[in-house]
Amino acid sequence: MTDCLFCKIVSGDVPAKVVRESAGTVAFRDINPQAPTHVLVIPRAHHATVGDLAAADAELLAEIVREARQVAVDEGIADTGYRLVFNTGAQAGQTVFHVHGHVLGGRGMNWPPG
Numbered sequence: 001m002t003d004c005l006f007c008k009i010v011s012g013d014v015p016a017k018v019v020r021e022s023a024g025t026v027a028f029r030d031i032n033p034q035a036p037t038h039v040l041v042i043p044r045a046h047h048a049t050v051g052d053l054a055a056a057d058a059e060l061l062a063e064i065v066r067e068a069r070q071v072a073v074d075e076g077i078a079d080t081g082y083r084l085v086f087n088t089g090a091q092a093g094q095t096v097f098h099v100h101g102h103v104l105g106g107r108g109m110n111w112p113p114g
Contacts, residue, residue, distance in 0.1 A: 006098035010044050020074065024060050025067045027103075036106030037075045037082070041068045048097045050086040068103045077105035085113070 008014040009028065016028035019039055030038040041064050047053040053061050065084065072078040082105030087094040 004046060004098050005096050006042050006100065007046055010042070020067060020071055022063060022067055024063045027067055027071050030102065034102075035104040035109075037072075037077050037103065039068075039071045039075070039103045040100045041071060041103060042098060042100045047099045049088045049094070050099050050101075051088060053099045064099075064101050068101050071103045072105060075103075075105065081105065081109075083109050083113075 005014060009016045010026055016026075018026060018028045020027040020041075024044055025041055026044060027039050027041045030040055043053065043057075043060050043064060045057075045060065047056060050061065053064075068084050069078065072082045075082075082103055085102040085104065086099065087102075
């Protein structure tokens, strides 16, 4: 996708504060953090939504979740708790249509989350 912001981050055409990389993922700090820790974990391959990714490549989705857990460990929030959020669709708040998991932590989280 030539106009996808996250594809441009993966390719290095757009800078990001990368905190982790794996064979299939890149994790970087959100530019508008909603918690003290707010890191996005994205696949290197373009998939618009988490549902699309689950249907196409369940192992890559599992890699995103494993990397999100490791981000939480690295950030020191794994033991106190963190939230992993996938917004799916515009009405759910997805603004970049390249699947991404938000790793949020470092503060108490309210429920319901919207």
